[in-house]
Amino acid sequence: MKNESYTISISKHGRRLVHIEDFRLEENGITLLFGESGIGKSLIAKALYGLLNPEELMVTINGESYELYRARPEVNELQKNSFFVFQEPSTHFNPLLTLGSQVQEVQAGNIPIEPILKRLWETDDRKVLDDILGVFPKPYRPSGGEKQRLLLAMAFLRIELYLKKSKEYGKTFFVFDEPSGSLDDHFRDVFLSFLFEKFREKKFTVLLITHDYSTISAVEKYAEDILNDIVYKELTLESSGLCCVDFVPDRYMDWLKAQRLREQSGKPIKSYRPVLRVESSLEVNGRRLEITKDKEGKKICPLEIAPYTMAYLKAASGVGKTSFAKAVMGLIPARNLHIILKNIPLTDTTLKSYKEEYIWGKHMVMTFQHADEALNQNSTVEGTLSGLPVKMSEAEIRKMMLKLFGGDLRSSFLKKKVRYLSGGQKQKLNLLRSLVLDTDVLILDEPFNGLDFKSIVSVFSILQEKQKEGKGILIISHNEEIFDAVIHPENVYYLHAILPL
Numbered sequence: 001m002k003n004e005s006y007t008i009s010i011s012k013h014g015r016r017l018v019h020i021e022d023f024r025l026e027e028n029g030i031t032l033l034f035g036e037s038g039i040g041k042s043l044i045a046k047a048l049y050g051l052l053n054p055e056e057l058m059v060t061i062n063g064e065s066y067e068l069y070r071a072r073p074e075v076n077e078l079q080k081n082s083f084f085v086f087q088e089p090s091t092h093f094n095p096l097l098t099l100g101s102q103v104q105e106v107q108a109g110n111i112p113i114e115p116i117l118k119r120l121w122e123t124d125d126r127k128v129l130d131d132i133l134g135v136f137p138k139p140y141r142p143s144g145g146e147k148q149r150l151l152l153a154m155a156f157l158r159i160e161l162y163l164k165k166s167k168e169y170g171k172t173f174f175v176f177d178e179p180s181g182s183l184d185d186h187f188r189d190v191f192l193s194f195l196f197e198k199f200r201e202k203k204f205t206v207l208l209i210t211h212d213y214s215t216i217s218a219v220e221k222y223a224e225d226i227l228n229d230i231v232y233k234e235l236t237l238e239s240s241g242l243c244c245v246d247f248v249p250d251r252y253m254d255w256l257k258a259q260r261l262r263e264q265s266g267k268p269i270k271s272y273r274p275v276l277r278v279e280s281s282l283e284v285n286g287r288r289l290e291i292t293k294d295k296e297g298k299k300i301c302p303l304e305i306a307p308y309t310m311a312y313l314k315a316a317s318g319v320g321k322t323s324f325a326k327a328v329m330g331l332i333p334a335r336n337l338h339i340i341l342k343n344i345p346l347t348d349t350t351l352k353s354y355k356e357e358y359i360w361g362k363h364m365v366m367t368f369q370h371a372d373e374a375l376n377q378n379s380t381v382e383g384t385l386s387g388l389p390v391k392m393s394e395a396e397i398r399k400m401m402l403k404l405f406g407g408d409l410r411s412s413f414l415k416k417k418v419r420y421l422s423g424g425q426k427q428k429l430n431l432l433r434s435l436v437l438d439t440d441v442l443i444l445d446e447p448f449n450g451l452d453f454k455s456i457v458s459v460f461s462i463l464q465e466k467q468k469e470g471k472g473i474l475i476i477s478h479n480e481e482i483f484d485a486v487i488h489p490e491n492v493y494y495l496h497a498i499l500p501l
Contacts, residue, residue, distance in 0.1 A: 003026060003027070004027055005022050006023045006025070006048065007022065007023070007060075007062050007063065008044055009058075010043055010058070010059050012056065012057050017057075018040040018043050018242065019241060020040070020044065020235075020242045020243070020244060022244070023044060025048070025205070026231050028203040028204060028205055028229075029206070031207050031233055032210065032219070032232050033208065033233050033244075034210065034232070034234040034247055034452060034453065035236065035452050036211075036451055037423025037424050037427065037449070038422035038424060038425070038426070038450065039235050039236075039237060039242070039422050040242060041177075041235055042087055042177050044235075045084075045177060046084075047059055047061060048061070048173065049078070049079065049082075049175055050069070050070040050079060051084065054067055077170060078173040081158070081165075081170050081172045081173075082158060082175075082205075083106070083154060083155040083159075083175075084174075084175045085151045085152060085155050085176045086177055087178040089144070089147035089148050089151050089182070092151060093137040093147065093150075095136060095137045097136070098133065098134055098135065099132060099133050099134070099142065100134060103150065106158060111157055113153060114126075116160070117149075117153055119190070120149045120152060120187070120190060120191065120194070121149065143182075144181075145182045145183050145187065146318075147182070148179065148180070148181065148182040148183055149187070152179060152191055155174060156198070158174070159174065159198050159204070160198075162204060163198065163201055163202050171205075172204040172205045173207065174204060174205065174206045175206075176207070176208045177209045178210055179208065180210065180215070180478075181211075181478075182317045182318075184316055185214065185218075185478075188212070188215070189218050189221075189222065192218050192219070192222055193222040196222050196226060200226060203229065211448070211449070211451065212478070212479070213453055213482075214479060216249045216253065217253070217256075220249070220253075232249055233246060234247040234452065234453070237422075247453070251453065252453060255457060259482070260485045260486075262486075272308065272309075273306070274304040274305055274306050274340070275305055275306060275342055275440050275441055276303075276304070276340070276341055276364070276440075276441045276472055277304050277339065277340040278303040278328055278339050279339070280292075280300040280301060280303070282327060282336050282338075282348075284320060284323045284334045284335075285323060285332075286499075287497045287498065287499055288498040289320055289496070289498075290495070290497075291303045291313075291494070291495060291496075293492075293493060297494065301493075303493050305472035305473070307440075307470040307471065308467055308468065309467070309472055310473045310486070311474050311487065311491040311493065312483045312487040312492045313495055314480070314492060315494060315496070317478075320497050322476065324495055325445055325474070325476055329360070329364065329366045329443065330359070333348070334348050336348070341363055341441065344363070346359070361388065361389050361437050363439055364441040364442075364443070365439045365441070365443070366442075366444075367431055367433070367434040367443070367447060368430065368445055369445040369446040369449060369476075371427045371429065371450075372426065374430050374433065376418060377417070377419040379418055380417055380418070381413060381415070381416055381429060382414040385397070385433065385436060388433065389437065390437065391436075391437065392438060397436055400435060400462065403461070404458055404459070405425070405428060424452060426450075427449055427450045428451070428459075431447060431459060435462060435466070439471070441472045441474070442466065442471055442473045443474045443476070444463075444473065444475055445477075446478065447475065447477065448482070
């Protein structure tokens with residue numbers, strides 16, 4: 001593979017957003033790029049693809065102005081041959097046009113979309129596909145997973161078109177920015193196996209940006225014969241600046257194996273009464289949410305979390321895991337809600353004032369999936385913790401901050417406003433707000449969201465410490481491989497949404 005190197009600088013209003021030297025991309029190979037959220041992965045990909053607006057951003061690539069770079073014939077060629085799957089699918093769809101008509105916009109060369117949709121949806125039922133293609137995009141439909149797969153289908157249309165061209169390799173650059181963010185592990189693997197299958201037919205350049213380190217296991221499984229064409233990179237922020245370094249897959253695989261062995265050596269704790277019990281069949285947003293211990297949803301049961309226990313709530317994207325968690329916290333309305341928190345009964349009629357005084361931050365706390373939802377963007381890092389009913393000492397808080405943020409706890413960082421933090425730093429601060437409260441129950445919605453591998457290891461280590469202290473922890477996460485490895489099957493629950501008749 002030809003190894004192309006780039007020096008990329010991106011700034012806005014004199015403020016540097018990204019500067020990286022020697023960013024390497026494998027031509028006609030597959031590069032998996034890891035790294036914390038907001039560090040610059042998407043900006044780098046958009047810059048190389050030619051998508052950034054030179055009127056809004058000052059961009060140079062290899063010392064050349066962005067206008068000259070975008071005018072290069074090879075950049076025009078790669079745009080013609082390729083496709084960019086954006087991280088947030090919702091921004092790509094026009095609410096005034098059906099999904100089918102929007103798919104047709106990239107349907108050059110009369111390549112049929114049906115075989116691609118059948119593969120990504122794993123169905124031969126044309127009615128299911130027609131139902132999707134006939135939808136005008138709305139906030140609730142298509143679901144996040146459906147939007148994700150539709151964008152992937154558009155990319156595969158371009159791949160099919162490229163494969164049908166002459167045998168000579170043209171300039172390509174297919175970018176998949178968090179392509180499995182709204183997919184469960186099964187449909188992520190469907191996408192990856194399809195991508196590798198097409199790559200075997202004729203090589204093309206792929207940059208796959210992801211926070212999902214379990215993608216490594218899928219690559220090892222589905223791409224064993226083409227591993228020489230796949231490289232792993234991680235974007236990191238060092239004292240010298242932004243760097244793109246090799247990521248050794250065994251770092252993740254060995255850590256995961258160690259967690260599995262640790263879990264297998266332990267036993268679920270049954271001698272303690274649940275610190276949290278949530279009865280099944282509550283109603284949220286017009287849907288009945290049922291909890292079961294079986295994936296098929298045949299027998300409903302309460303969700304019970306004992307002290308010293310980590311439980312895992314699983315469901316497909318869009319079912320309502322976050323809504324369930326917010327309803328349990330009392331943050332959104334719910335019907336038929338029955339909870340026992342320690343010895344405290346809570347229902348949908350429990351007054352908000354009671355929860356504010358006795359529950360929130362005292363007995364139970366929730367870390368939100370999106371840090372921006374929880375954090376005041378105008379507050380500083382240290383100001384984010386002020387006013388909380390913190391039980392930990394300053395020394396304990398500083399120790400936890402050092403574990404999460406590393407050695408950079410200088411005054412300049414502590415006084416930095418939240419809006420200037422990277423996505424990964426915001427997520428760590430988001431987690432810190434919950435962890436310092438020392439509540440009986442912690443509900444963590446996508447706790448690894450936007451974190452690099454080093455931070456994932458640190459966060460999980462802190463959660464294990466909390467577990468040993470006797471806390472009950474409920475995990476909601478797409479990171480199935482990790483939490484299936486570390487949480488005993490007896491503490492795994494499934495959520496199902498039942499629409500009203």
